[in-house]
Amino acid sequence: MTTVSDPPEVEPATPVATDASDAPDGGRWRAVAVPLGVCLLVAALALIPLLGNRTFYFWDDSAAQFVPMWNALGERILEGNWPPLLDLDAWMGGNLAAEALFGVWNPVNAANYVLVASLGDLAVAGAVVKTEFLVLLALGVYLLCREYGAARWSASVIAVALPFSGFTLYFEASTWAAGLMAFTWVPYVWWSVRRSARGRMLAVWPFLFGGLAITAGNPYGLLAVCVVFLGLLVEFALRGQRRAILRVLLVGLTMVGFALLVFLPLLGNSSVSWRGGNSLRNDRQLVPTLSDVLNMSMPSFVPSITSFAPGSIRMTVPATYFAWFVLPLAAWLDWGVLRRRWRSLAGALVVGGCYLAATVGPSNLWMFRWPLRLVECVFLGLGVVLAVVLGAGLRTDHARRRIAVTALVILVSGYLAFAAWPKLSPRHLVSMGLLALLTATAVVVFLRARRWLAVALHGGTVVTLLLMITWFPGNRDVTNHDFPHSVAAIRHDFAERYQGTTFQIADPWFISNPSTRPAEPWRDVLFGNMYRAAGVASTTAYTGMGNRFMAEELMLTYLGGVHAQAKPPTYERLTRPTPVGPSLADLMRVNTIVVQRPLLDSPPPPAGWRVAERNDAVTVLRREAPLPWPDGRLSFASANLRVTADVKDHQRTENVRFERSGAGQGQLVFARLAWPGYTAQVNGVDVPVRTGPGGLVVVDIPDGVRGGELRLHWSPPGVTVGLVTIGAGLLVALALSGYQLRSRRHPARFGVSE
Known part of the structure; x- marks a missing residue:
């Protein structure tokens, strides 16, 4: 394959066509067929972990925390209670607004909770919902890669591989469901913000996708959105596109309200909660090394990372695996594409680079801990670059040199896997042989029938996934509670x-x-x-x-x-x-x-x-005896008060009618935890709410009040501010969208030179 001198970098208005399937005359059906095929393939592959482990998606925190609460929240929503901000019957776990991880403001989450409540089996529900998000993640990755100019086939290869990378599959999908739900929307935010900044999408779309990412409730989702904005600002600055920078900033401002709505309640409850992690330290737990991350193509590699088990010295799953083809095919890629287009790919390089630095960084930084969680964002940034470079095809000149480099890469990867866990040597040998075979197959297919290269790469993804699931059917680095699920x-x-x-x-x-x-x-x-x-x-x-x-x-x-x-x-x-x-x-x-x-x-x-x-x-x-006031949560009234009625209107409001039967200050205690946000009024006049024994709500009735009605109400701290700010953000997004629609009549006034 001969090379030519590098032309000036110009980002194409449409993704680069590299074969017949990507040619402009290929027909519109391919624009739908390829992403649809990606979704169907990912949905099918998501069933593979269930073949040998039917509770793969009902594991650890998914079983102890997420899926059973999804079922309860779904029932609440079916009763007409949305968003369900408080669950009194869950006590310490019932402050859903402050917990944040359940994403109670997220409409997609709410629809899934209703679905979970209708299925009747928690393990099945977990598998259905997580398959849905794996499919959505793949589609988002595909769209993002296409936005950066990747060919359809290469974008599909990355889109299918990323959802089944080690951490995303064994941690996010299997157990930490909130992380998967938040990470799923990150590619959509990235894709839509970049397209909007380039004048190719209305600003209301990144506003909506940003809302979905942030209201998923995981702080790592908000962090990823911020890093994506940083990457885009750097990218457009390097390209000298000031208008695009301004649009990125304006779109980012529209999303601030979502962050306030979701995370102000969390911060507002810090005075009564035990939530920790506000420190800077490194205890080595879930902290990968650079070599762990770089050995991302060996399906048998179990990194030497401290996990949760007492005395742990290594993980039990390939947590830093990305895709089989990344390292073995590196010697065959045309890296000149990166040299020619590095400015337009700067956003992906910044995102991947920032997350790589954080992944090998300290274990605890403020509320963020366990940096292994960040490795999937490293793979996302790397995946965008790979999709673009891979889309240019393979280079087959200097074949002997490339074969030697590939052999060396596979040998080094195998040695690192052997050094991490020598006991798994047979698996490492199988992995090395498989990588060599798959790489040789990909090169031969490219030489003889280039249009089938995507099929060869997808086939390798399927084979390696089957192999990993056979060797590692479940994540033993966390707890399998083995709860009943009917x-x-x-x-x-x-x-x-x-x-x-x-x-x-x-x-x-x-x-x-x-x-x-x-x-x-x-x-x-x-x-x-x-x-x-x-x-x-x-x-x-x-x-x-x-x-x-x-x-x-x-x-x-x-x-x-x-x-x-x-x-x-x-x-x-x-x-x-x-x-x-x-x-x-x-x-x-x-x-x-x-x-x-x-x-x-x-x-x-x-x-x-x-x-x-x-x-x-x-x-x-x-x-033995029934409790008084069965219609509410009132549990105690002082002797000088006679309660005639106590009615709980809903989870957050309660009304008590009382009469004074003696002198002195009265006291009412409720079977409610005194989370910040409670207010009380007696006959329309505010009275203080305080914390009583065991953290319960106590309301003191002033001496001069002879009787009347007490109204007790709870609203999470910051909700009003968040909702108002979201409303303002929506107005800005609509105004920007209106300006875009008008400006399309005069592209030179609005558009960025493409």
Whole structure:
């Protein structure tokens, strides 16, 4: 293959055509057929992990946190409650606005929650929703690569490979669902902002895609949006396109409101929550090295990265794998394309470079931790560059030299894989042989029938995925809770037995330890948010926020369990009198207490309680008499107040009618955690809300008030500011779009030279 002198860099108005399938006369059907084929292929490949592991997408946090809460949120939305900002029955995990990760403001998330609630099987629901987002991710990557001028076939190759890279598949898709949901929208934001800056898309579209990315709720999504904007600003600055820079800045301003809406509640709850991570340190957990990231094409490579298991020295899955063809084909690519077009690719280089630096950086930086999470954005930036370079075809001159370089690359990759885990040597040998075979096949196909090169590369992706799933059927770096996943069966086992608010005193260690694991481990206790799927109002909930007042008083861990060594026992703290008078069990309106027997074998029933059930695993206590005020969350009224009605209008509002029966200040306590944002009015006059025992809401009734109505309402901090700012951003986006439509009549006034 001969080379020519480099022409001046000019970004094409349409992607470069490199073969018959990409030629302008190829017909419009290819513009639809290729991305449709990408979506169908990714949907099919997403089923492969289920062949040997039907709970692959119902794993670790997806089982303990996300999918069961999706089911509960879907039921709430079907009841007409959207967005569901507060879930009182989840207690510490119920401040959904502050938790952020559930993306309760995101309409796509909301539609999926309704879908989950209608499916009836949590494992199936997890697989369906995550397959959807893998498909959406692939389509976004395809569009982004095309925007940068990649050929259709090369864009499709990257788009199919990226969703099945090691971290995205084994961590984001399998367990950390919020990360997948946020990352999915990043390519769309990048694509739409760049097109809008170039005058080829109305500004309202990046506004909407930015809203979807940010309202997904994961702070890493917001971080990625910011880095993308940085990359685009650098790119257009290098190209001297000032109008494009201005448009990027204006479009970015339209998205500020989404960030305020999602993350102001999180920050506003910092005074009562235990959310940590505001530090700069490196404990080496989930911190890859540069060599880990660079060895991205070896499907058997298990990097030496500290994971969550005690004493961990390496991972158990190929977490830094990207695609089989990246390194083996590097010697065959025409890198002159990058030299000629580096300015137009500067955005991708900046995004990939920034994330590469952060990926090998410290383990904790403010609220961001575990930099392995960032590796997929490294691959996104690299993927854009590869799609453009690969689209120019392979170079076959100096064949011996290229073969030698490829052989060296495969040998070095194999040695690094062997050094990381010598025990897997047979797998490493198979991987090396497979990479050599796939590379040779790709080169031969290119020489004899270039139009089939994409098929060869896609075929290699399928083969390597099958191999990885065979070798690594599940992510053992995190916890497989092995929870039951039939919603009907879960409710059959728990909803009738555990009535009313249920307080569970249990430690998951006794379930995971083989010596104490019951024959039916999930017959009597559940952890995380599984009680939400069971329809049980329980203080056992997964939370990243927590409420430090409740946690400190009752010694609750982040999973809602109890430390086995905790003293004094949680049971004693729950049932002893508080400064208000009644016990926390009474103030929290607890109706059922479940105590794991290895923690406390024979809990003495408090007055008014009885042992309702006792088996080898748990003792279940139940309140004998019904609680007063069954229509609301009021749990205590001082002796000088007579409550005549208490009605909970919905999760966030409650109305109490009362009469004064004695002198002095009155006091009302509610079975609600005192999250910031509560306000109270007595007969239309504001009265203070304070934090009482166990972090509960307490309202003091002034001495001079003889009676009337108390209205208690909760609104997350910053929501009004966020909604107003979003409205302003929408107006700006619409104004920019209107200007674009008018300016299209005079392209020279608006458009960037393409």
